[in-house]
Amino acid sequence: MAKTSGELERLLTLIPFLNSRQGQPVQDIAAELGISQARLLKDLDSLCLYGTPPFGPNDLFMATVDEQGRLEMAYTEQFAAPLHLLPNEAMALRMSLLPLLAGSSGAYGKTVKGILDKIDRALLPQDRLAVDHLDEKIMAAAPGSANPGALETLRQARRQNVQTEIEYYSGSSGQSSSRTIEPYGFVMFNGSWYAVAFCHKSREQRTFKVSRIKQARLLKQRYQIPEGFDINKFAQGHIFKPTGNEQKVVLWFSPAIARWILERNAQATKNRDGSASLSLMAQNFAWIARWVLLYGPEARIIEPKEARDEVKKIIAGAL
Numbered sequence: 001m002a003k004t005s006g007e008l009e010r011l012l013t014l015i016p017f018l019n020s021r022q023g024q025p026v027q028d029i030a031a032e033l034g035i036s037q038a039r040l041l042k043d044l045d046s047l048c049l050y051g052t053p054p055f056g057p058n059d060l061f062m063a064t065v066d067e068q069g070r071l072e073m074a075y076t077e078q079f080a081a082p083l084h085l086l087p088n089e090a091m092a093l094r095m096s097l098l099p100l101l102a103g104s105s106g107a108y109g110k111t112v113k114g115i116l117d118k119i120d121r122a123l124l125p126q127d128r129l130a131v132d133h134l135d136e137k138i139m140a141a142a143p144g145s146a147n148p149g150a151l152e153t154l155r156q157a158r159r160q161n162v163q164t165e166i167e168y169y170s171g172s173s174g175q176s177s178s179r180t181i182e183p184y185g186f187v188m189f190n191g192s193w194y195a196v197a198f199c200h201k202s203r204e205q206r207t208f209k210v211s212r213i214k215q216a217r218l219l220k221q222r223y224q225i226p227e228g229f230d231i232n233k234f235a236q237g238h239i240f241k242p243t244g245n246e247q248k249v250v251l252w253f254s255p256a257i258a259r260w261i262l263e264r265n266a267q268a269t270k271n272r273d274g275s276a277s278l279s280l281m282a283q284n285f286a287w288i289a290r291w292v293l294l295y296g297p298e299a300r301i302i303e304p305k306e307a308r309d310e311v312k313k314i315i316a317g318a319l
Contacts (some may be wrong), residue, residue: 153216182223185231246281250302285310
């Protein structure tokens with residue numbers, strides 16, 4: 001991870017540039033940036049380590065290199081843009097990009113201009129006029145203004161049909177454990193990679209979020225994928241199967257972030273005071289508690305009490 005704010009800024013500016021180079025060979029991307037391929041791969045590893053408590057690899061961002069040496073990237077829902085930006089949101093994004101515009105002839109110039117175009121398109125017509133007016137005033141006043149390799153190991157296991165030993169952090173239990181799995185296939189869901197595999201510990205087929213795999217090691221034992229297994233069923237969004245032991249969890253989000261929740265969750269409802277409510281079914285509450293904590297004081301769990309207690313438990317463990 002970055003050791004200084006300057007290093008962090010450099011890494012973050014890489015993201016939009018790399019996103020526009022998806023599918024290209026990493027050696028070509030490194031040459032375009034004027035750095036070595038080893039340095040680029042090290043930067044990708046660093047980017048993948050940024051996230052949220054308990055800070056597992058690929059929590060927010062994942063970059064991998066496929067068998068042909070081409071770049072693949074994926075993002076979690078925190079990077080999903082709202083349907084429309086408010087004027088103050090668009091202005092904040094524009095201001096953050098101003099320092100990069102000074103180097104418009106460099107590697108990031110074209111990328112920055114592309115981002116500005118996307119910001120404009122995310123505004124309603126009446127809001128775009130307000131932003132342009134504010135932009136003119138500001139410009140006039142400005143004086144020259146976990147283990148990123150886990151997916152590759154699992155893919156190798158799938159190609160060779162050999163079992164894999166993993167250390168996995170369970171989002172439901174909040175605990176890490178070692179287990180042996182047989183990868184059947186992989187699917188992207190909500191910006192995260194999942195491995196569909198047979199788990200020897202549970203003796204059944206399970207879905208594992210790759211970003212929660214801390215370590216992965218190939219074994220010698222071979223396996224066969226069951227006849228009739230179809231990864232396309234998972235690719236259509238059928239990732240999680242109910243067990244019948246789920247409980248209803250009711251969440252509340254403040255008016256400050258309600259719009260984001262309403263646009264991203266079809267089940268969410270808007271309250272009369274501008275806040276939002278969302279009801280979910282969950283077998284346990286660890287992952288919901290961590291998700292709510294991402295929003296700080298702008299979100300809370302209304303019920304059940306056991307879910308609220310899980311939030312307190314996570315906070316107490318972090319102190």
